[in-house]
Amino acid sequence: DTAVSQTPKYLVTQMGNDKSIKCEQNLGHDTMYWYKQDSKKFLKIMFSYNNKELIINETVPNRFSPKSPDKAHLNLHINSLELGDSAVYFCASSPSANILNSGANVLTFGAGSRLTVL
Amino acid sequence: KQEVTQIPAALSVPEGENLVLNCSFTDSAIYNLQWFRQDPGKGLTSLLLIQSSQREQTSGRLNASLDKSSGRSTLYIAASQPGDSATYLCAGKYGNKLVFGAGTILRVKS
Numbered sequence: 001d002t003a004v005s006q007t008p009k010y011l012v013t014q015m016g017n018d019k020s021i022k023c024e025q026n027l028g029h030d031t032m033y034w035y036k037q038d039s040k041k042f043l044k045i046m047f048s049y050n051n052k053e054l055i056i057n058e059t060v061p062n063r064f065s066p067k068s069p070d071k072a073h074l075n076l077h078i079n080s081l082e083l084g085d086s087a088v089y090f091c092a093s094s095p096s097a098n099i100l101n102s103g104a105n106v107l108t109f110g111a112g113s114r115l116t117v118l
Numbered sequence: 119k120q121e122v123t124q125i126p127a128a129l130s131v132p133e134g135e136n137l138v139l140n141c142s143f144t145d146s147a148i149y150n151l152q153w154f155r156q157d158p159g160k161g162l163t164s165l166l167l168i169q170s171s172q173r174e175q176t177s178g179r180l181n182a183s184l185d186k187s188s189g190r191s192t193l194y195i196a197a198s199q200p201g202d203s204a205t206y207l208c209a210g211k212y213g214n215k216l217v218f219g220a221g222t223i224l225r226v227k228s
Contacts, residue, residue, distance in 0.1 A: 106164050108164070
């Protein structure tokens with residue numbers, strides 16, 4: 001049973017298209033995240049949701065819109081794809097967003113979704 | 119600005135050697151520091167998490183230390199094995215977000 005699963009694993013598309021990446025976790029965690037890993041391998045947080053509520057929204061273009069229908073799902077929709085959006089997008093979850101709770105802070109990552117924009 | 123730096127960027131060692139990976143962070147107001155392993159084409163696996171009040175954590179052949187005052191963490195791998203070959207990332211937790219270093223690519227030669 002995959003704890004954090006992302007689909008699709010690979011996505012190749014043309015500039016200007018709109019695409020979505022889906023993420024689901026079966027760990028019962030309250031908090032989910034989207035991270036972007038660029039060609040230089042830097043991982044940067046994009047969004048975080050805690051119990052369906054947005055709690056982190058880094059400086060990300062408005063073309064990126066996360067949606068959390070329930071706390072087990074966090075999807076990422078990207079409009080008008082650009083070449084620079086090519087990257088690996090990782091979904092992650094943690095038990096809680098309570099930073100004072102040591103057990104809540106361990107993140108479990110999905111396998112990543114490699115997006116290539118042509 | 120919170121930045122995390124890892125050195126070396128890449129490391130190649132013969133099997134059986136002990137090795138140290140270094141991580142430094144600019145903002146000492148860190149809640150915890152995590153070490154992850156990333157295999158090619160795969161996601162991240164959490165190896166060790168050190169709370170800001172702790173100095174070290176151990177798991178098997180791995181030992182991670184944290185020195186907030188100097189802004190440094192190290193990951194010590196004992197008796198390295200070819201299966202340890204991967205990219206190792208450290209990340210500092212600030213508020214609800216992790217700030218990652220660029221990683222150290224480790225290759226253990228048999």
